């Protein structure tokens with residue numbers, strides 16, 4: 001078939017991938033043939049089929065374009081159409097396009113793919129679809145002569161491992177920068193996603209499991225029902241610099257079987273990961289005794305999280321070595337549960353949204369104040385995470401030009417004035433007498449909190465100092481986001497209703513039209529286990545969306 005004819009037939013259309021997983025009950029030539037017949041009856045403009053045998057069987061019924069592939073596994077490595085013999089067999093069975101892996105992986109078997117593309121063109125006279133995982137690989141494949149490119153292998157190579165959903169940003173890059181038609185393939189599972197792929201410039205779209213694998217489709221339905229079950233529970237974990245907490249989170253936010261261990265942070269990545277595994281194992285062991293089966297695992301961690309691949313994008317020194325650790329992959333391999341990761345302050349906002357005072361609200365910001373400041377922004381009922389998981393980093397917005405140095409490298413950040421360390425420094429200054437140097441700052445901060453609540457003037461003055469800066473920062477947030485409420489939580493504010501009321505008054509005075517806007521600032525409901533609760537809520541959330 002002429003390439004222009006193929007393009008005409010597939011442009012803007014649906015290609016159905018008719019494959020069965022090895023060992024699946026549908027892995028049978030006659031069954032695959034009938035699935036293909038059904039897909040064509042349903043309107044598929046083309047097919048993607050594994051093996052010459054299946055293509056030959058399907059070719060008896062139809063002349064639609066078939067993207068032929070031959071999957072080969074070698075030492076657990078999957079390579080699509082690794083040699084010319086396979087390609088030739090696909091061609092003689094009736095394939096219209098030959099697809100092959102064109103990734104940067106080093107293969108210990110088969111032929112170099114550049115050479116393969118040339119031989120398929122020269123000897124078989126067929127066009128080639130390059131299955132790639134990245135933009136760079138697409139460039140390389142097109143330079144080697146590939147006629148079509150698909151991001152099929154995104155999520156399946158060492159470099160992209162862990163990506164479980166279709167990468168819209170990769171599609172955008174491919175459509176913009178690659179000069180051959182882009183075939184959208186990989187994790188497209190709904191009609192809306194297929195339509196979006198075409199709308200965003202894909203030449204055609206390939207859908208597989210969501211159409212042709214009843215086992216996968218059934219499992220999705222079963223999981224959805226399990227989650228609507230009011231008795232469903234998820235494991236929530238909260239990894240912080242000083243402790244790792246975990247527990248079983250019920251649909252109503254109730255926590256049971258909770259476990260807490262100190263974080264072995266000084267020992268680095270492996271020790272933190274081992275501590276995480278240990279708390280989850282303890283919760284799982286208790287759950288087994290009580291015959292509770294968790295439907296997933298939610299992990300809140302300090303640091304910015306890469307929601308796309310489940311790794312830690314950036315963590316500060318209180319979790320040394322944590323940056324770039326693929327937390328989701330580690331957890332899934334170990335516990336075989338669907339796993340979701342989230343920043344700890346973001347998790348606290350989710351806890352407030354699902355189980356706390358944020359229920360029924362659409363727009364709020366939940367701020368946690370302790371050794372630093374974390375925040376989660378909920379907008380239109382959804383948590384804002386941002387491109388790299390940094391959304392809500394309000395602790396590092398400048399409150400005073402050329403002010404105190406901050407650990408982020410800038411000066412005058414909100415966090416440099418509003419934190420337990422800042423409270424302690426101010427208290428010491430106002431005290432005017434030497435305090436017992438044996439008392440650690442964390443203990444002293446607790447002491448100051450108690451003194452302020454008991455009416456001690458010096459402690460209250462230290463709080464007032466912090467309040468001035470916090471009010472400036474919160475007024476900025478009201479101006480940028482205009483939320484319904486700002487919630488405060490964390491060691492510094494716990495139990496301090498009057499402090500929250502003071503902040504609210506100060507903010508109203510700072511804001512333009514403040515008395516009319518009536519900004520609401522109040523203490524959060526979610527407490528010590530907010531991160532665990534929010535991580536659990538994430539499982540229910542992600543599963544059902």
Ligand SMILES: [Zn+2]
Pocket residue numbers: 395396397406407408409410413415
């Ligand atoms: Zn800063």
